[in-house]
Amino acid sequence: MDITEVPVSQDNRGKKKKNKKPKKKKSVAEEGDGGGGGGAEKKEEKMEKSEAASAFPPTFSVSEIKNKQRRHLMFMKLKQEKRKQKMQLRKKKKKEREALGDKAPPKEVPKTIENQRVYDETTVDPEDEEVAFDEGTDEFSAYFNGLTNPKVLITTSDRPRGRTVRFCEQLATVIPNAHVYYRRGLALKRIIPQCVARNFTYLMVINEDRKVPNGMVLCHLPDGPTAHFKVSSVRLRKEIKRRGKDPTEHSPEVILNNFTTRLGHSIGRLFAALFPQDPQFVGRQVATFHNQRDFIFFRFHRYIFKNEKKVGIQELGPRFTLKLRSLQKGTFDSKFGEYEWVLKRHEMDACRRKFQL
């Protein structure tokens, strides 16, 4: 009887402070009856402690209570207390702010990962001459000086499944002057000279795993850098809600957001060179590569200016996310290539606020 009664009363004591005193007396009486010994004494101590905790500021943490139910209840109480205090604090602050009116101190900016980002010393300064010089003479300079027009060859890994094939087709509609070819077991190193001979500027290989595209190798052709990405969250056109009609043949504009570091810069140029230099504004189509925390989101929209302050956008084509895995200097050569940058998970995942792109 004692065994069954005691826990219940103790729980109650935990919950309600009002009934503390009478219950305490009762419990002491009960324990006296229950028989002495270490057990009862220990229980007394604990009960007193927990009572003390509920009465006074806790001198010990909730985790010291061994009984799970009691501990849980104490924890819930603690949480409620904290929440209440927080609400009170907020109300007070709000009142103060209203009272002060204009003189109130500005609202504190919440900390975000972007705010707290570790400063990367390779961040490109817009006026940096060295960077400008590099960009004037790197592999993309031909494109940016208007000498070459992009011509993209899209292919897959061996034996692509339906989803990948459709993805490639949709990509080909998004990127002007793109051709899709089946792989048929050919080696990339043999395809590359043929592509160069036919004036292709880009080779894009979509890698597939378990019927879903999961990787992309983007190789700039004459002897340009090769980037290997991990592809995720592919949404084909029919899976996009509220989408517009199919994209037309006009060359889209390109938006590149947030490519700040040197590496990001070169990747940004890699993407920019996929599309023709002069976009046809008639088409009102825009392809966006947005970098956020090292994930590059690709979207393809049609926009329309309602007035000079508002623009409406409607998503058309496929959307996918890229994450850079490696950047290699020459054309695709996994064995002997010279890697400019490789994703090393252990090093780079260590800090949450450090990003590469």
Add this chain to the structure above:
Amino acid sequence: MQHDDVIWDIIGNKQFCSFKVKTKSQNFCRNEYNITGLCNRSSCPLANSQYATIREEKGQCFLYMKVIERAAFPAKMWEKVKLSKNYEKALEQIDENLLYWPRFIRHKCKQRFTKITQYLIRMRKLVLKRQRKLVPLSRKVEQREKRKEEKALIAAQLDNAIEKELLERLKEGTYGDIYNFPVHAFDKALQQQDEESESESEEEEEEDDEDVGKREFVAEEEVEESDLSDFEDMNKLRTSSDEEEEEDEEELSEEDEEEEMEVETKASRSKGKSPANGAAARKKRAYVEIEYEQETEPASKSRATS
């Protein structure tokens, strides 16, 4: 003494053989010296005192022979002969070594040798072809990346970012004269911004002041027609709300119809959205000439906005 029949009687059927693997239809023999791989009276290396096999080590084939004379010396029981790399020569070697042996063993040896050479050839061919590298995925890492991606997507606020960028480009004039909005609204929008745009609006107002005094003989409608001919589809889109736009539309629709007949009409685009402002508000065109020499569209495209 070596009694093959007794041995077979024991291990074949009645009692246990550690090399035997039983399946529903077949019995296999796991002994490495077995020539066929099945558990038979004639294929069992333990139950035959005269036996031969072909085995392969690192691409090299050897003929192993066992005779009854050496049955007492287990360490020296198997005689190993290296076979030539040439297929025909190796077959001759087998024949020569297994001269006068039972036909079954000779035949099976040659069969096994053929099979081994075939798979060695295949291995060598595969090495030359494209090797598929299997990269193991760690589930924890993949889950972590997926969650990070979701959070990054939320933080990115893509639609807002894109809209902002497009509006900025409009303000900077990369679109040239395609979009024309009423000046006063444009000025208002600019005045709401910070210093740069304030100076812009000042310039605009100056220009307006200049133009007010001038008399311009601008064939507005013709200019608009030529512009409109480029944008064949803009005519199809109907305005929703603004009265001004509707008025202009009525004016222009007549001209546009002519243009439409000439030009190929593509499928109507952007059904759900309000129409292009090419149809709207062209009348104020004459004196909004904000000449910012943004000739390098590529520059604006390639600039990496941070």
